[in-house]
Amino acid sequence: MEKQWILVVDDDREIVNAIAINLQNEGYEVLKAFDGLQALDMISTQKVHLIILDVMMPKLDGLSTTLKIRAEKNLPIIILSAKSEDTDKILGLSMGADDYVTKPFNTMELMARVKSQLRRYLTLGDVNVQARPNLLQSGGLMFDLESHTLEVDGEPVRLTATETKIVELLMRSPGRIFPAEEIYERVWGETAYGVENTVMVHIRRIREKIEINPKEPKYLKVVWGIGYKIEKI
Amino acid sequence: MDTKSKKSKPFTAWLSFFLAVNLLAVFLITCLSAIAHSGGNLAVLQAPFADYKSTIFFKERSGHYFSYLYDPVGNLFADQNASLDYARWCLNEEGSNVKYYAVNTAAGLEITNIAGEFSFPEAEQAPVWQDYNYYWYFDGQKLQVFDHGQPVDIQRRDSGYRNILPYVNIDTANSAHTRVLLAVRDTLQENPYGHSRYYSEKQSLAVIGWVYIGAGLLGLALLVYAIMRRRDKREFDRRLASWAGRLWLEVKVLLSLPAAFLLLMLFSEFRTVHFDLPGTVIMLAAMSGLLLLGCWWFYVICLDLLVNRGNFFRHNLFNSLFKWYQRYESQYAWQKAMQQRAYLLLAAESVLAVMSVLFLLIGNVLLAVLLAGAGIYLIYRYLRYYNQTITDLGKLIDHIELIKNGDMNTRLELAAESSMYPAAQNLNSIQAGMNIAVTEQLKSERLKLDLITNVSHDLKTPLTSIISYVDLLAREEGLPEQVNDYIQILAQKSERLKNLIQDLFDLSKASSDNIALDMEEIDLARLLKQTLADMGEPINASGLAFRVNIPDEPVNIVSDGKKLYRVWENLITNTLKYSLAGSRVFIDLTVDAQGALATIKNTANYEMTFGEEEILQRFVRGDQSRSSEGSGLGLSIAQSFTQICGGHFAMKIDGDLFKVELQFKTVS
Numbered sequence: 001m002e003k004q005w006i007l008v009v010d011d012d013r014e015i016v017n018a019i020a021i022n023l024q025n026e027g028y029e030v031l032k033a034f035d036g037l038q039a040l041d042m043i044s045t046q047k048v049h050l051i052i053l054d055v056m057m058p059k060l061d062g063l064s065t066t067l068k069i070r071a072e073k074n075l076p077i078i079i080l081s082a083k084s085e086d087t088d089k090i091l092g093l094s095m096g097a098d099d100y101v102t103k104p105f106n107t108m109e110l111m112a113r114v115k116s117q118l119r120r121y122l123t124l125g126d127v128n129v130q131a132r133p134n135l136l137q138s139g140g141l142m143f144d145l146e147s148h149t150l151e152v153d154g155e156p157v158r159l160t161a162t163e164t165k166i167v168e169l170l171m172r173s174p175g176r177i178f179p180a181e182e183i184y185e186r187v188w189g190e191t192a193y194g195v196e197n198t199v200m201v202h203i204r205r206i207r208e209k210i211e212i213n214p215k216e217p218k219y220l221k222v223v224w225g226i227g228y229k230i231e232k233i
Numbered sequence: 234m235d236t237k238s239k240k241s242k243p244f245t246a247w248l249s250f251f252l253a254v255n256l257l258a259v260f261l262i263t264c265l266s267a268i269a270h271s272g273g274n275l276a277v278l279q280a281p282f283a284d285y286k287s288t289i290f291f292k293e294r295s296g297h298y299f300s301y302l303y304d305p306v307g308n309l310f311a312d313q314n315a316s317l318d319y320a321r322w323c324l325n326e327e328g329s330n331v332k333y334y335a336v337n338t339a340a341g342l343e344i345t346n347i348a349g350e351f352s353f354p355e356a357e358q359a360p361v362w363q364d365y366n367y368y369w370y371f372d373g374q375k376l377q378v379f380d381h382g383q384p385v386d387i388q389r390r391d392s393g394y395r396n397i398l399p400y401v402n403i404d405t406a407n408s409a410h411t412r413v414l415l416a417v418r419d420t421l422q423e424n425p426y427g428h429s430r431y432y433s434e435k436q437s438l439a440v441i442g443w444v445y446i447g448a449g450l451l452g453l454a455l456l457v458y459a460i461m462r463r464r465d466k467r468e469f470d471r472r473l474a475s476w477a478g479r480l481w482l483e484v485k486v487l488l489s490l491p492a493a494f495l496l497l498m499l500f501s502e503f504r505t506v507h508f509d510l511p512g513t514v515i516m517l518a519a520m521s522g523l524l525l526l527g528c529w530w531f532y533v534i535c536l537d538l539l540v541n542r543g544n545f546f547r548h549n550l551f552n553s554l555f556k557w558y559q560r561y562e563s564q565y566a567w568q569k570a571m572q573q574r575a576y577l578l579l580a581a582e583s584v585l586a587v588m589s590v591l592f593l594l595i596g597n598v599l600l601a602v603l604l605a606g607a608g609i610y611l612i613y614r615y616l617r618y619y620n621q622t623i624t625d626l627g628k629l630i631d632h633i634e635l636i637k638n639g640d641m642n643t644r645l646e647l648a649a650e651s652s653m654y655p656a657a658q659n660l661n662s663i664q665a666g667m668n669i670a671v672t673e674q675l676k677s678e679r680l681k682l683d684l685i686t687n688v689s690h691d692l693k694t695p696l697t698s699i700i701s702y703v704d705l706l707a708r709e710e711g712l713p714e715q716v717n718d719y720i721q722i723l724a725q726k727s728e729r730l731k732n733l734i735q736d737l738f739d740l741s742k743a744s745s746d747n748i749a750l751d752m753e754e755i756d757l758a759r760l761l762k763q764t765l766a767d768m769g770e771p772i773n774a775s776g777l778a779f780r781v782n783i784p785d786e787p788v789n790i791v792s793d794g795k796k797l798y799r800v801w802e803n804l805i806t807n808t809l810k811y812s813l814a815g816s817r818v819f820i821d822l823t824v825d826a827q828g829a830l831a832t833i834k835n836t837a838n839y840e841m842t843f844g845e846e847e848i849l850q851r852f853v854r855g856d857q858s859r860s861s862e863g864s865g866l867g868l869s870i871a872q873s874f875t876q877i878c879g880g881h882f883a884m885k886i887d888g889d890l891f892k893v894e895l896q897f898k899t900v901s
Contacts, residue, residue, distance in 0.1 A: 012694055012697070012698065013699040014701075014702070015694070015697050015698050015701060018698060018701035018702055018704075019701070021705060022701075022704075022705070025708075050689065056690060075247075082689065082690040082693035082694060082697075083686075083690070084735065084738070085742075085747050085749065086749065086795075103693045103694065103696075103697040104693055104696045104697040104699075104700045104701075104727075104731050105697065105700075105701075106700075106704075107700075107704045107705075109700060117345070144337060179759070180759075180762075180763075191744040195784075196759070196762035196763060196765075196766050197762075197765075197766040197769060199761060199766075199768065200766030200767055200769070201766070204767070222763060222767065222798075223755060223794060224755065224760050224763060224764070224794030224795055224797060224798040225755025225756050225759050225760035225792070225797065225798075226753075226755055226756065226794065
């Protein structure tokens with residue numbers, strides 16, 4: 001298998017080195033850059049499969065770098081930032097980043113995210129998934145309506161029958177918020193009464209299966225005080 | 234030195250203008266009067282430079298002398314002797330310049346300065362005396378004038394005698410016995426024994442001529458200078474206008490009326506001036522002076538009117554009285570001033586009314602009407618001022634509203650004489666002060682936010698390295714057992730530090746109101762159920778009995794669901810941590826007219842030796858031992874988040890009972 005090159009960009013050399021060691025342990029080849037301009041240079045001269053990018057950097061900050069990379073290339077970008085506000089995350093993702101990890105990060109989580117982004121990028125690539133009529137998609141989530149199976153970033157996920165029904169219900173209308181009662185009635189087919197607990201338990205289990213960090217879910221979200229939804233990505 | 238010359242420049246220019254106009258005016262007035270006096274004979278203007286004997290002045294004087302001679306002998310006045318003496322005295326003053334002979338053979342009267350016997354000559358015999366070739370001759374029938382021995386046609390207009398003849402009042406019917414001869418010497422000489430009017434007139438005419446020429450030229454020169462320096466002159470005009478502007482309109486009117494009357498009088502008077510040098514000159518000078526004075530007065534009035542425009546009329550006695558009153562009023566508080574104004578109006582109106590009636594009774598209708606008019610004007614002024622005050626008060630109120638709504642820049646501009654002016658100024662400075670305070674506060678808020686963000690970043694960056702390398706160490710194999718223990722401790726503590734920093738960051742942002750909110754309509758009941766379901770595992774593991782009482786109907790509030798989840802998560806976590814083992818935890822949600830009230834009650838597993846306030850202070854931990862994980866900020870965050878989410882957070886400690894109440898406004 002071809003070597004996969006990952007560019008790590010941060011003005012803090014120790015962080016870059018720590019990430020590099022972890023990536024190399026996972027079997028990736030690592031390039032290092034310490035500001036945005038250097039990163040852009042490297043991308044233009046070398047083959048890079050994924051970038052891990054800090055936001056607050058000298059010369060050219062991470063968001064501007066993301067914009068410049070996106071103008072030319074489609075490779076996955078994971079933003080790594082000490083800014084942890086929701087607004088920062090939304091801003092980073094809207095600039096064209098594929099994922100947003102806050103510092104201080106969990107090494108295992110970062111590795112998992114790298115893996116999933118690479119898998120998506122390398123195996124699915126530019127396949128136009130929308131052309132397949134029996135496939136529901138949101139970001140890296142793909143639900144096949146015929147086989148009733150779910151894939152996350154190309155990796156199949158094993159779900160129970162109830163979980164599958166819930167995921168199918170939510171994925172048919174991504175972004176729509178379903179109250180617990182509606183989910184219960186449509187999945188279980190019974191009148192709902194005091195079902196918040198039941199539904200929540202299932203939601204939590206599904207999350208543990210499809211989310212890299214179930215505490216900060218990317219796809220399956222609780223809308224507090226309203227219901228549940230699968231994010232439309 | 235420089236400033237002084239600058240200051241005097243306008244005055245110099247103006248002075249030259251003033252002198253030029255005066256000189257030229259006097260020049261023109263005298264010339265015109267002379268022409269008018271000579272019956273339109275322009276030759277009169279050349280008189281000073283022509284041969285004296287050919288001038289109208291010489292002819293006129295001769296005419297006078299002749300009539301002095303003729304009147305007493307020919308017309309036989311009552312005071313004949315006085316007249317005779319006067320004629321004799323007048324003519325003898327001339328000395329040898331004249332030879333005269335007047336006789337009335339019927340009355341036996343004779344005056345003459347001819348020594349010895351003299352027989353009245355026939356008309357054709359002239360000249361009678363050598364060197365006396367100019368003479369007036371009356372032979373009892375006809376007046377004849379001879380110049381250079383030749384008879385002059387005195388009826389001709391250009392002869393210069395036509396205007397003189399009316400003085401020489403000859404009564405031909407009763408003059409058959411009268412003979413008069415007046416001869417004037419060819420070369421006029423000074424009389425050492427008397428004052429020769431012929432001679433002095435001749436001398437002074439020559440001088441006067443040059444004086445006039447000089448005056449005219451000087452006037453022209455000054456005029457040219459004034460025109461060249463018209464800017465400076467205009468500057469002084471403005472100064473004059475401002476001085477005049479200080480006079481009340483009434484004073485100006487009072488002074489202008491007699492001035493106008495004087496001018497009209499003078500203009501008509503000029504026509505009747507008797508032309509008799511040098512007395513006429515003084516007369517003319519005096520009249521011209523008065524005339525010019527009047528003209529200059531109106532010049533200044535016109536300037537005043539042009540420069541000060543409306544102020545010309547506004548600066549009057551009434552207005553000054555009002556202004557004076559306003560100044561007087563300003564020393565009192567506003568409300569007192571307003572009252573006083575009304576009282577004073579009443580007082581003034583009563584006085585005016587009484588006086589008006591009194592004058593009416595006396596019969597002075599004009600004064601009564603004037604006083605009544607003043608009273609009406611006073612009421613008009615008062616009403617206008619009152620209206621203005623009301624309008625300005627309205628503006629003031631509007632402006633307060635504006636400031637309340639956050640406009641910190643628009644200033645309230647009122648006229649300086651408005652009663653609301655001081656209040657408006659005060660309001661403006663309050664507004665400016667508020668503006669500064671708000672700006673300062675915004676700045677400090679921004680600084681605080683920047684500080685929080687930067688500190689958080691600067692703490693997180695090294696912590697990232699610590700966590701990463703601790704993690705690498707933890708995966709290192711073949712380390713001694715105790716080293717793995719140490720690494721485990723490092724991992725735990727760095728994880729705690731991470732939580733602490735995040736909590737601190739959240740709390741700082743929340744308490745400085747710099748947090749982004751996502752407010753929407755949510756169901757508080759559902760949120761509580763969701764949170765309990767979400768925390769189902771730790772709750773079940775805790776061994777505590779949760780007694781939950783939440784209505785099935787939705788309890789709709791407007792809030793930020795994510796933040797509110799954080800509140801409940803913190804409260805429940807707190808409960809799980811600090812509840813007595815096996816005790817019950819009560820969670821209730823009730824709705825009444827005031828809104829929704831959510832409570833959580835638990836029994837503490839330790840003695841709470843602190844007050845409600847103390848526990849909310851940052852870093853105060855319930856057990857005060859600071860041993861377990863967690864930042865100690867849980868309750869503070871819960872409180873801050875509740876408040877920014879639009880709720881009210883209250884905490885009660887009663888013995889071992891710990892109770893938190895959250896209140897929210899419901900929406901229908």
